[in-house]
Amino acid sequence: MDSSGRRTKLPRCPMCGGPVDIKATPAPPFCSARCQQIDLGRWLGEKHSVPHVASSNDGEESRGDGHGELDES
Numbered sequence: 444m445d446s447s448g449r450r451t452k453l454p455r456c457p458m459c460g461g462p463v464d465i466k467a468t469p470a471p472p473f474c475s476a477r478c479q480q481i482d483l484g485r486w487l488g489e490k491h492s493v494p495h496v497a498s499s500n501d502g503e504e505s506r507g508d509g510h511g512e513l514d515e516s
């Protein structure tokens with residue numbers, strides 16, 4: 444537990460945001476294989492949940508563009 448005193452050089456896990464020991468992690472740049480799996484699952488899950496993404500011009504996301512009606516009270 445006295446290996447590294449400075450943890451400012453450690454990269455951060457994109458999943459949990461914790462410090463990643465690149466030399467020790469089995470699944471860089473994640474801190475652990477679990478985080479990698481979670482990230483992968485999220486990726487697939489998002490693709491599954493959102494069939495069409497990148498079309499913000501033909502969806503209901505562009506509300507307020509032409510219509511000025513508030514639907515949320």
Ligand SMILES: [Zn+2]
Binds near residue numbers: 457458459461
């Ligand atoms: Zn992590």
